[in-house]
Amino acid sequence: MLKAIPAGAGVLGEQLQVAVEELAAWMREYGDVAPHPSQDVDLGALEAATADLRSRLRDNYPFHHPRYAGQMLKPPHPAAIIGYVTAMLVNPNNHALDGGPATAAMEKEVVAQLAAMFGFPPAPGHLGHLTSSGTIANLEALFVARETHPGKAIAHSADAHYTHARMAHVLGIEAVAVPTGPDGSMSLEALADLLASGRVGTVVATTGTTGLGAVDPVHEIVPLARENGVRVHVDAAYGGFFRLIADDTPDGVAAAPFAAIADADSVVIDPHKHGLQPYGCGAVLFRDPGVAAHYLHDSPYTYFTSDDLHLGEISLECSRAGAAAAALWLTTRLLPLTSDGLGEVLRPGRRAALAWAGLIEDSGELALYQPPALDIVTYLPARARLSEVDAVSAAVLAQGMALPLDESLHLATYTVGGASLAARGHRVEADVDAGRILRSVLMKPEHEAAVPDLHAAVLALLREV
Incomplete structure (x- = not known):
């Protein structure tokens, strides 16, 4: 399998620059086109607007980081970025062969x-x-x-x-x-x-x-x-x-x-x-x-x-x-669609889910809701009542996100009822109709190495609660 293009090694920018230059040369083969003045923008205004854009985009969760184990989100592969932006320079429409x-x-x-x-x-x-x-x-x-x-x-x-x-x-x-x-x-x-x-x-x-x-x-x-x-x-x-x-x-x-x-x-x-x-x-x-x-x-x-x-x-x-x-x-x-191509990108997430499930099962403070079939792990605080499970899960979620940026932990929750817990052998008193448990999506390969730290962070938050 070819190794992933390292996003931080400059390869991404280099390939995009090559794409811009080559496509610009191809466009010039048809003859130069003077940009219409109606599309001109003030350079200072552009710089200010893009700076504002970069600032506003910081109002996101760290989807790229292993400490983000919440929803089904992660950045695309650098190769996908190169492919998308390169084609976007032409902006084809795949509805008809006439457009793309x-x-x-x-x-x-x-x-x-x-x-x-x-x-x-x-x-x-x-x-x-x-x-x-x-x-x-x-x-x-x-x-x-x-x-x-x-x-x-x-x-x-x-x-x-x-x-x-x-x-x-x-x-x-x-x-x-x-x-x-x-x-x-x-x-x-x-x-x-x-x-x-x-x-x-x-x-x-x-x-x-x-x-x-x-x-x-x-x-x-x-x-x-x-x-x-x-x-x-x-x-x-x-x-x-x-x-x-x-x-x-x-x-x-x-x-x-x-x-x-x-x-x-x-x-x-x-x-x-x-x-x-x-x-x-x-x-x-x-x-x-x-x-x-x-x-x-x-x-x-x-x-x-x-x-x-x-x-x-x-x-x-x-x-x-x-x-x-x-x-x-x-x-x-x-990364071809083979077991030793893209499949090698999926296996670390699967191993991460199995490893974390094992740590949870060995823990007296957490209980595994059910064994993971893919790379999603669901678990709950060891509490006697569903209302307590719900309150503690919500607190772990909120407090993990409130930690300093370099320590923050981003999880998700999943709502269950008493019957669902009982069907899986959990002895939890259903004193409310439904409550939240914790849920982690381990879809980034980097999650495999991060599992011990993720588990320790959850336990630390649980003890604070």
């Missing part, structure tokens, strides 16, 4: 790589494209679900991302939440009862819930759905890239659910999470290229320079940044 021929080709290449990662047949045996987000990717998948099974509901885990219920509302279809088991994954028994009713046309299986990181048993959901004539859509927005390390090894994840994605009807993934991309990069893939018929539309001025497939012809979105495709294309050139 080069980046549209790159998009088709990276989509083919994603399809291969999931085990979908090579083109033309699949259909897919990038989107501006996982939300839009799921909207498109549910749109096709509605068109292929009109009048039928979609079923999703009760712990699935709220986007499914929201997008079902937008599409005017019914969404049914299926209860979960003690590990936070979809209950097969409850799903079987629901499917037997004939009410559902598509099951949404999640490989990595955004709250707990739970993985639905896709390998068991697919045959159950097929027995009932039901489609399967996989929401792999968060956990999709774990397919690269789904090998049942000590620092990998369970193989069966991820291998079964190859038999699903559609899947979404968010490269802006574990794919190391900036925001504005999701993806949706369909196993049957025939679903393109549901996107059928025409434009009297758009699709005219080529008879090849225009990405806008298979997308609900119109304008999309070609820079997002360039960023992902360049990243996968350096």
Whole structure:
């Protein structure tokens, strides 16, 4: 595997400078264009405004640092930055080949790589494209679900991302939440009862819930759905890239659910999470290229320079940044979608989650809410009542963020009820309906080395509370 480009070594700036100079030379080949005076700005005003911008951007949490173990946030890989900014200098639009021929080709290449990662047949045996987000990717998948099974509901885990219920509302279809088991994954028994009713046309299986990181048993959901004539859509927005390390090894994840994605009807993934991309990069893939018929539309001025497939012809979105495709294309050139490519970036986070889970289990002051399936760890203060668990968790969260910058600790919380705690064997009196526990997302490779310090910091805050 090629080593990551070191952001602090000047390589990023050097490559961007080369890009600016080479693209400027290419533009001049068409002839010089004098900038229009209407776009002139005062240099002093520009310097003042950009200084203000830099100052205001400091009002963020340290997403880049291992002490940030809160939400699913981290900076993109330097290669993605180079790819994005380089293409942004041209500003192509990947809706039609007329607006971005080069980046549209790159998009088709990276989509083919994603399809291969999931085990979908090579083109033309699949259909897919990038989107501006996982939300839009799921909207498109549910749109096709509605068109292929009109009048039928979609079923999703009760712990699935709220986007499914929201997008079902937008599409005017019914969404049914299926209860979960003690590990936070979809209950097969409850799903079987629901499917037997004939009410559902598509099951949404999640490989990595955004709250707990739970993985639905896709390998068991697919045959159950097929027995009932039901489609399967996989929401792999968060956990999709774990397919690269789904090998049942000590620092990998369970193989069966991820291998079964190859038999699903559609899947979404968010490269802006574990794919190391900036925001504005999701993806949706369909196993049957025939679903393109549901996107059928025409434009009297758009699709005219080529008879090849225009990405806008298979997308609900119109304008999309070609820079997002360039960023992902360049990243996968350096970190390919293989176990020893991008997979080596995921394993440290997985090891970090397992290591911290072990420290928590050995601690008398914290309790592991449930074993981590991916790289999300959930845990709670050892208290007798749920109200106390909630108050202490909230205090640890607030006090960690209030520490001096070079000592600050950024976690997150997750709301649970008494029944969920009891199902996982926690003897906590449910004196309130719900309470917060602690949650840490260890998606940066640097988290692996930081686990002992993170654990010690949480214990120190806990003792102060």
